[in-house]
Structure formats: C-alpha cells, structure tokens
Amino acid sequence: MVTARITLDRSAEIAPVNPRIFGSFVEHLGRCVYDGIYEPTHPTANQDGFRQDVLDLVRELGTTTIRYPGGNFVSGYRWEDGVGPRESRPKRLDLAWHSLETNEVGVDEFAKWCKAADSELMMAVNLGTRGVDAALDLLEYTNHPGGTHLSDLRAKNGSPEPYDIRMWCLGNEMDGPWQVGHMSADDYGKIAGRTASAMKMLDPTLELVVCGSSGSQMPTFGDWERIVLEHTYDSVDYISCHAYYQERNRDLGSFLASSLDMQYFIETVVATADHVKHKLRGKKTINISFDEWNIWYLEEHMLKSEEKREDWPYAPRLLEDVYSVADAVVLGNLLITLLQHSDRVTSASLAQLVNVIAPIVTEPGGPAWRQTTFFPFATTAALAKGRVIRPMISAPSYDTKAYGGAALVDAVATLDDEAGKAAVFLVNRSQDEPITVELDVRGLGSFGSVRASSLHDEDVYAKNTLEDQNRVALRPNDSARVDGGTLTVTLPPVSWTALDLG
Incomplete structure (x- = not known):
C-alpha cells in the first residue's frame, strides 16, 4: 500500500482561521432566490416567504457571509426596484x-434572511450601468441610522435599525466581455477608485473589494490587477479572485489536481498586489476576497446557452449542476488551498448557495437536500477553528496533463488551543490506490481521541438526486488510530477526509 507522511507543528502557523473563508453567494439567477431560498407557497415557508427547510440546511452548512445580489446580475441592477411595497415593485x-x-x-428582505441564516451580508454595487451616486444612495439606505431621506425610507419600509453592512464589492467581473458595462482595466480602475473614495467619505471603516480577474485564464490577467490597484490602492481593502473548475475530456487526474491552479492564481495576485504596494510606497497590505469559487460545468452550459431564446422566463432552471463524489473531493481540496493561504485570503464565497451550482437543491413545493459538495464544506466550517497550521507533506506524486506533477496527498490542519482540539483535512488524489498516511502530531500537543470521516464511493461519479437524496454522504473512517504521537489513517482512492482530534 502507498504511504505518505505528514508532520504537524504548532510553530508552522499560517494565520488565524478567518470565519469569512466560509462565505457563500446568492445571486438573482435561475432558481437561487425564487424557488430556492424564497417560495411563499411552500409548506415550510415563514411569514416572509422564505423556506425554513432551506434555512435549516444553510445554518448546517455553516456559511458565515453571503455575497449579494450578484454576480453578473448586479451590473444591470437598480436596487431601488427591490424596496417598498411588493405590489408596487417593477418587473x-x-x-x-x-x-x-x-x-x-x-x-430589505435579504438582510432579514441573512439574519435568520446567521450570516453576514456582503453587498455588491452596480458599476456596470451605474456608479457613484447609486452606490452612495444604497450605502445611506442600508447603513445610516436615520434622519435622512433614504435612511428614513428604510425605516418606513420596516427596518428602523441600520443593517451596518461592512463588506462591499465594487461591481463584478468588469474584466469580462460578457458583463453588462464591461470596460478596460483603466476605465474600471477610475470609476472604482471614485466610488471607493466617496463611500469611505460616508464611512471610513467600510471594507471594500475591488474587482480582480474573473479567472487566471483571462488574457488581461495580471495586468488587470496591476492597473486597477494603481487607481484604487489607497481606498480599497481587498481584490477579488474568481475561479471555477470542471473535469474536461474525462481527464480525472487533472481535475483532481485543480487546486494547483487556485494556488497559482492566489500567489500571482498576491505578488501583483505587493508589487503595487511597493511601487506606490503603500503602508497597508491588500488581501484577497476569493468571492466566487466552485465546481461548474460551464462549457456544457455555454453550449446550451447558444440556443436562441425568445422568451424572458421567471426563475428558469439555469446552471443546476448535479455534483458527483469526484466534484466534492475537488471542492474539499479547493477549501484546503484557501486555508493554506489564509494569511492573504481572508474572505471567500462559495458560488452559489441554492440550486444554481450549489450545495443545496430544492424542488418547488417539495424537498430540499444536500449535494455531495455540501459535506466537505459543512465539515470544514464546523471543525476549522483557532489557527491554520501548515503541514510538511511527504507523498508520492503523479503526472497530470494540465498541471504537470501533483502530489497524491494534500492536507491542511487547524489548532484550537482554547478548546484543546485540532483538525486535519486531507485528500487522496489516487484513482485506484488507498493511501496510508502517518501523521506526526507531537508538535500540536497531546490528543487522546480521533474521529475520522471520509467522503468516498466505489463510483466516483455517484450523485445525490431527487430520487436518491442520500446516495452519497460523509461516513466514519474506522481506520484512524492514535498511538503516542503518531496518527495513522487510510484514505480511500478519490476521497476527502476530516480528522477531529480531541
């Protein structure tokens, strides 16, 4: 049997675990909002029309922040359309x-929903068809205590207390030709800089996210970040990264190593941001908001979208990927990568939350259930506490067509001294071999127990569906043993595993 060795030591701290790493994303897209979180006629709907069964799953998922209302949708959105009496709102x-x-x-409704979901609202403003005025108006409406036209309007609409939204995205994917209002890095940097400066005149404590590249494959990648940050560095706090992954051409080996691209993306953006910092003699450090990331079979959806549509449907079934075990293992590995870079990635949003490329699926009038991708996210969000520890990994590697050499095992750990607990998250990328991992945990402290759970199936393409909602689940891994300072566990092929030490 293949063997890997991992050494964990408390001195190898990367950064504290930032809860915002476990954020998600709700966009007015397909059935994410309508027939997703909101369905007034559903048997579980509360007085505001929100599905309680979905809320229960969102809380179980452990999301900490929710980015809203887009996404591509925000670049044509007029926020004023969504306030006031529902019967008066325009279509x-x-x-x-x-x-x-x-x-x-x-x-207003979404802020109330976020509170019920125990999540922080992260708002995006429209810089595609609008600009400084609309952003300032929305900020005044949401955050000002009262005594002005817009803050009093919020109170009249049923919310006398301000929402105190801290994080704001300055537009969305403005580097993409698909974006309404798409513009060059220079033009976007100028409007984002003006908007950021104006918003901080109203509240200097806001945390602002400027648009980075919508993928590392974009032809403007790198130059976009540099130019935009040169215009905005003094006024913003984060630059965004967006990345989606899928298996292509039945190349499972490359797909399982997708986190190598995310690592490259993060490290390149960090280097670019730090270059601008030194060039401008900046005093602060720009961090990354990885506020869109997931598995998305985009190429297949693009082929379907080429069909000409004459109608404008309400809440159509769009981008409703059904995820496999392999998809969930890759998602778990991407989350490992975000934690490995938590010194600079201090916010992230799994895109999206319900129905649309989501860990939660619903049927109108029917059930809500967990996709395979639900399990690694929920488990990591529940166990990752304290501070992130960088592991020293010694494992065999394999060759991939897309990324070259990749280790068969990847991992990250967290240590919570206050609770006397630790957690380790691991993936086995081998398609046919279980791997025994020997972990030297003496450097973390003394632990008397370990609970191990693995996401694995003999069929790596097994999925949870309406007909079989519990086909795939996180199951106990009884191979885990602690002997002195050595923890041994066997990872099944194509698997994601969580170790809970106490």
Whole structure:
C-alpha cells in the first residue's frame, strides 16, 4: 500500500482561521432566490416567504457571509426596484441571465434572511450601468441610522435599525466581455477608485473589494490587477479572485489536481498586489476576497446557452449542476488551498448557495437536500477553528496533463488551543490506490481521541438526486488510530477526509 507522511507543528502557523473563508453567494439567477431560498407557497415557508427547510440546511452548512445580489446580475441592477411595497415593485428584464426579475426579494428582505441564516451580508454595487451616486444612495439606505431621506425610507419600509453592512464589492467581473458595462482595466480602475473614495467619505471603516480577474485564464490577467490597484490602492481593502473548475475530456487526474491552479492564481495576485504596494510606497497590505469559487460545468452550459431564446422566463432552471463524489473531493481540496493561504485570503464565497451550482437543491413545493459538495464544506466550517497550521507533506506524486506533477496527498490542519482540539483535512488524489498516511502530531500537543470521516464511493461519479437524496454522504473512517504521537489513517482512492482530534 502507498504511504505518505505528514508532520504537524504548532510553530508552522499560517494565520488565524478567518470565519469569512466560509462565505457563500446568492445571486438573482435561475432558481437561487425564487424557488430556492424564497417560495411563499411552500409548506415550510415563514411569514416572509422564505423556506425554513432551506434555512435549516444553510445554518448546517455553516456559511458565515453571503455575497449579494450578484454576480453578473448586479451590473444591470437598480436596487431601488427591490424596496417598498411588493405590489408596487417593477418587473425588469435581466440582461445577464435573459430572465424576468420581479423584485419580490430586495435588500430589505435579504438582510432579514441573512439574519435568520446567521450570516453576514456582503453587498455588491452596480458599476456596470451605474456608479457613484447609486452606490452612495444604497450605502445611506442600508447603513445610516436615520434622519435622512433614504435612511428614513428604510425605516418606513420596516427596518428602523441600520443593517451596518461592512463588506462591499465594487461591481463584478468588469474584466469580462460578457458583463453588462464591461470596460478596460483603466476605465474600471477610475470609476472604482471614485466610488471607493466617496463611500469611505460616508464611512471610513467600510471594507471594500475591488474587482480582480474573473479567472487566471483571462488574457488581461495580471495586468488587470496591476492597473486597477494603481487607481484604487489607497481606498480599497481587498481584490477579488474568481475561479471555477470542471473535469474536461474525462481527464480525472487533472481535475483532481485543480487546486494547483487556485494556488497559482492566489500567489500571482498576491505578488501583483505587493508589487503595487511597493511601487506606490503603500503602508497597508491588500488581501484577497476569493468571492466566487466552485465546481461548474460551464462549457456544457455555454453550449446550451447558444440556443436562441425568445422568451424572458421567471426563475428558469439555469446552471443546476448535479455534483458527483469526484466534484466534492475537488471542492474539499479547493477549501484546503484557501486555508493554506489564509494569511492573504481572508474572505471567500462559495458560488452559489441554492440550486444554481450549489450545495443545496430544492424542488418547488417539495424537498430540499444536500449535494455531495455540501459535506466537505459543512465539515470544514464546523471543525476549522483557532489557527491554520501548515503541514510538511511527504507523498508520492503523479503526472497530470494540465498541471504537470501533483502530489497524491494534500492536507491542511487547524489548532484550537482554547478548546484543546485540532483538525486535519486531507485528500487522496489516487484513482485506484488507498493511501496510508502517518501523521506526526507531537508538535500540536497531546490528543487522546480521533474521529475520522471520509467522503468516498466505489463510483466516483455517484450523485445525490431527487430520487436518491442520500446516495452519497460523509461516513466514519474506522481506520484512524492514535498511538503516542503518531496518527495513522487510510484514505480511500478519490476521497476527502476530516480528522477531529480531541
């Protein structure tokens, strides 16, 4: 049997675990909002029309922040459409997703939903078709205590207390030709800089996210970050990264190593941001908000979207990927990579939350259930506490077509001294071999027990569906043993594993 060795030591601290790493994303896209979180006729709907069964799953998932309302949708969005009496709200054509937007859910409803979901609201402003005025108006509406036209309007609409939204995204994917209002890095940097400066005149304590590249494959990648940050460095706090991964051409080996691209993406953006910092003699450090990341079979959806559509449907079934065990293992590995870079990636949003490329799926009038990807996210969010520890990994490697050599095992650990607990998260990328991992945990402290759980199936393409909602689940891994300062566990092929030490 293949063997790997990992050494863990408390001195190899990367950074404290930032809860915002476990954020998610709700966009007015397909059935994410309507028939997803909001379905007034559902048997579990509360008085505000939100599905309680979905809320229960969101809380179980452990999301800490929710980015809203987009995404591509925000680049044509008029936030004023979604406030006030529902019967007076206008219906609009959403150019981003060729759909009809009824505005039944807007900022007031969503802020209330976030509170019920125990999540922090992360708001995006429209810099595609709008600009400084609209951003300032939305900020005043949401955050000002009262005594002004817009803050009093919020109170009149049922929310006398301000929402105190801390994180704000300055537009979305403005480097993408698909974006309404797409512009060059220079043009975007200028409007983002003006908007950021104005917003901080109202509240200097805001945390602002400027748009980075929508993927490391973009032809402007690198130059985009540099130019945008040269315009905005003094006024913003984060630059965004967006990345989606899928298995291509039945190349499972490369797919399982997708985190290598995420690592490259993060490290390149960090280097670019630090270059601008030194060039401008900056005093602060720009961190990364990886506020869109997931598995997304985008190429297949693009082929479908080439079909000409004459209608503008309400809440159509769009981008509803059904995820496999392999997809969940890769997602777990991407989350490991985010934690490995938690010194600079201090916010992240799994895109999206419900129905649309999501860990939670619903049927109108029917059940809500967990996709395979639900399990590694929920388990990591529950166990990763304290500070992140960088492991020393010695493992065999294999060759991939996309990324060259990749280790068969990847891992990260967290240590919570206050609770006297630790956690280790591991993946086995081997397609046919179980791997025994020997972990030297003496450097973390003394632990008398270990609970291990693995996501694995003999069929790496097994999925949870409406007909079989519990086909795949996280199951106990009885191989884990602690003997002195050595923890031994066997990882099944194509698996994600969590170790809970106490």
